Amino acid sequence: MYDTILVATDGSQPANRAVDHAMNLASTFDAPLHAIYVVDTRRYGDSVLGDSAAATEELESRGRELLEDIQQRADIDVTIEIRHGRPHQEISEYAETIDTDLVVLGNRGLGSGGEIGSNAERVVRNVDRPVITA
Template sequence: MYDTILVATDGSDPATRAADHAIDLASSFDADLYSLYVVDTRRYGSSMMSNADSVAEDLKERGQEILTDIASRADVDVTTEVRSGQPSQQIGEYADEIDADLLIIGNRGLTSGGEIGSTAERVVRYVDRPVITA
C-alpha cells in the first residue's frame, strides 16, 4: 500500500508521535522511510540567518540530532534530510522529489497551542498526497 513514507519533524512531542507512527507503518509495509527537518528561516528572519552562519549551523545540527534519533529508533533504514526555508513548502517539495506515497507530520509544532499548527494545516491543504497528522 505504501512504498515511500515521509515524516517531517521539528522535534516537538507531536512530531515524535508522528515519527513513531511512521516507523511502525514503514516496518509494517516494508516501505522506504524518509525523515525531514526544516530550519524555518522565516522564524529567525532572513537577515539574522544570513549574517549568522553559526546560528544556521547550530539549527542544522539540532535538526540532524533529531533525525539521527529517529533513525536509531527505527527497525528500517531511514534516509534523513535537513533543509532550510518555509517548512510546508520544503515538505511538499521533498515529498515530490522522493515521490512519497504518504506524509506523516505532527498536528502542531513547537509554537502551536491546542489547534492544528500552521505548518500542518498548510501541508494538509496544499500538498497533493495523503497526509496523516499525529
C-alpha cells in the same frame, strides 16, 4: 499500500508521535522511510540566519541530532534530509521529489497552541498525496 513514507520533525511532542507512527507504518509495509527537518527561515528570519553562521549551524545540528535519532531507533532504512526555508513548502517539495505515498507530521509544531498548527494545515492543503497528522 505505502511504498515510500515521509515524516517531518521539529522535535516537538506532536512530531515525536508522528515519527513513532511513521516508523510503525514503514515497518509494517516494509516501506523506505524518509525523515525531513527544515530550518525555518521564516520563524527565525532570513536576515538573522544569514548574518550568523553560528545560528544556522546550531539549528542544523539540532535537526541532524533529531534525524540521526530516528535512524538509530528505526528497524528499517531511513533517509534523512535537512532543508532551509518555509517548512510546508520544503516538506511539499521533498514529498514530490521522492514521490512519497504518505506524509506524516505532527498536528502542531514548537510554536503552536491548541489547534492544528499552520505548517500542518498548509501541508494538508497543498500536498497532493495522503497526509496523517499525529
